[in-house]
Amino acid sequence: MGAGPRQVREAGPAQPGQREHGALAGRWARGRRMADAALFEFLHTEMVAELWAHHSDPGPGGQKMSLSVLEGMGFRVGQALGERLPQETLAFREELDVLKFLCKDLWVAVFQKQMDSLRTNHQGTYVLQDNSFPLLIRMAAGLQYLEEAPKFLAFTCGLLRGALSTLGIKSLVTASVASLPTCKFQVVIQKT
């Protein structure tokens, strides 16, 4: 590298005098907020693609294994996110409150939007509906992709199950899509 690199300047805030730089930074800042919102989505796309590339058994066995790997990754990420919660909130929460929090705060943290509705039969079954689930939006152009949907849902099923697990609730989480990009997550609480 010749004489070696020398310091240009600290990568600090834009200098007031740098007008063009400031204007660019403003535009980039708007871009950044979009990028920020999309980082998880891009990463998720890559994970799905990578898993399908390497577990290339096209039969139901290979498919099932990839779904299970994705669900497991989602579970551990959900657990880890759940552990970030202030511990004091966990003691005096009712089941329904926990589900509401997932619909609002967990969803905003991951998808920058709230879940659209939450229903329950008051017997331990909850249906969480997202009318424009971000991980399905790009597929929403054609119904012909409906059969591809499960691989874009497995991680998020695990994410919900993992966050619930950290909050002390054992559950089964499945997802279904009737018309893209609407998605329903069914949470069935496992009483022990």
Add this chain to the structure above:
Amino acid sequence: MGAGPRQVREAGPAQPGQREHGALAGRWARGRRMADAALFEFLHTEMVAELWAHHSDPGPGGQKMSLSVLEGMGFRVGQALGERLPQETLAFREELDVLKFLCKDLWVAVFQKQMDSLRTNHQGTYVLQDNSFPLLIRMAAGLQYLEEAPKFLAFTCGLLRGALSTLGIKSLVTASVASLPTCKFQVVIQKT
């Protein structure tokens, strides 16, 4: 599911009357900001673990393939993030400006912090230094893990290379760690 679930309520903002719920929401909101910052980190940890679990050839060949897969995923995520930038900013940017933007805005979008310094030899080589690189912080407890560092750097090397690629700059990006959790990324611009 018996009579089927019925609507509880829209997952909207907390009701003013729900004092306890409001207090919880405030505490959760603080937790959410932390969770938000950590989502990428958790996901990255899972990707690394998953790749090392399934490309289990422990020799240099298997290691190299996993690193290359991670770098490729980072490249495509970096490209996609780069495409989110307002197109008008791309035309009148100098190389050094692009690097500064990566150090600030891309880094903040992904890691919630800025790069600590940027140096150059003014001949197409840039050294970007992060004194507390988030993906290495958890490893920083012991120097004995230094040999594990490359697998926590490959994705980010790809991320930088991908963002540069979208911005019209072809590069080679490598990373080195002398003392955890400080990390240097060397970007060498490829003139064509």
